[in-house]
Amino acid sequence: MSAQPKRRKFRLQAVPGRRRRYALRVCGREPLPVLGQPQPERADAARNRRRIIDVASRLIAERGAHQLSLDEVAREAGVGVGTVYRRFGDRTGLVWALIDEHERRFQVAFMTGPPPVGPGAPPDARLRAFLRALVDRMVAQQDIYLQLELAAAKAPGYSGPYRIHHTHVAALLAQARPDLDAGFFADALLAPVNVRLIHSQLVERGRSLDAFKAGLDALTAAVLHAPHGGRPAEA
Known part of the structure; x- marks a missing residue:
């Protein structure tokens, strides 16, 4: 048997x-x-990914994202160029991976971190703190975001991070002003927080970062104190 x-x-x-x-x-x-x-991930794959991300971050800080070369990244990271292409696809894919590294930390901050960005503060205070923190995040990675703006022209649409930010802002608006059309006003508040407009305001118009944030605070206050919620009247 x-x-x-x-x-x-x-x-x-x-x-x-x-x-x-x-x-x-x-x-x-x-x-x-x-x-x-x-x-x-396998341990070796995770180590390779970490080295590639670190090298790409350093090269962008030194020369700018527009000069990022996957061949050079592979050589500096000590991996085959095929490994970089298989993992990230192209330069845009690698830039998205760099954004993702910071986005994960940012989401932890506003979902579970200390107030006022995180839970524990009133919704209006959290909303102002969140928008200010988002501006700081975009300024810190301005060169990378500008590269993604160029790539987005070929594939327009809202990114995953934007949808998460919109959901968060809409939730805070709904808590602070239940009568608001939260989805509409979340888009309205996030509209100025884009890298191209921030770059134009700071570089072309010479506005300081503090002045830009103060203007965003004023816009937020106007929305929070609007005389009506912007919803269509019931029939």
């Missing part, structure tokens, strides 16, 4: 995160990938 195949035992294992998800685990082995979730 042939030997019977050994039966595998399975159990559900909780996967850490804000929402409870479960991965099917073979007893004595690592968890299997969760359906619909990205698979964990």
Whole structure:
């Protein structure tokens, strides 16, 4: 008689995160990938990605994003150029990865960080603090964002970060002024916070960063103290 195949035992294992998800685990082995979730990176792949990101950040700081070369990034990071292309696709993909590094930290700050950007402050104070922090973030990565503006002309649309920012601003507006058309006014408040306008205000018009933020504060106050909420009247 042939030997019977050994039966595998399975159990559900909780996967850490804000929402409870479960991965099917073979007893004595690592968890299997969760359906619909990205698979964990191998340790060597994670190290390569970190080196590539660090090198690209340094080269952009030294020379600007418009001179970023994937060949040079690969050489400086000590990896094959094919590794960079497979991982990021092209220069725009690598620039998005740099944005993503900062965006993750920014989202942690306004979702779970200390007030007034994070929870614990009144919604109007959080709204002003969030918009000011978003301006600072764009100024800090101005060169990278300008490169993405050029790429966006070929594939117009709102990015994932914008949709997250819009949802957050709309939620704060709804708390502060439940009568507002929160979705519309969230777009209106985020409209000035784009890298091209900020660059024009600071460089071409000579406005200081503090003056730009003060103007944004005034716009926010005007929305929060609007005489009506901007919703169409009920029939």
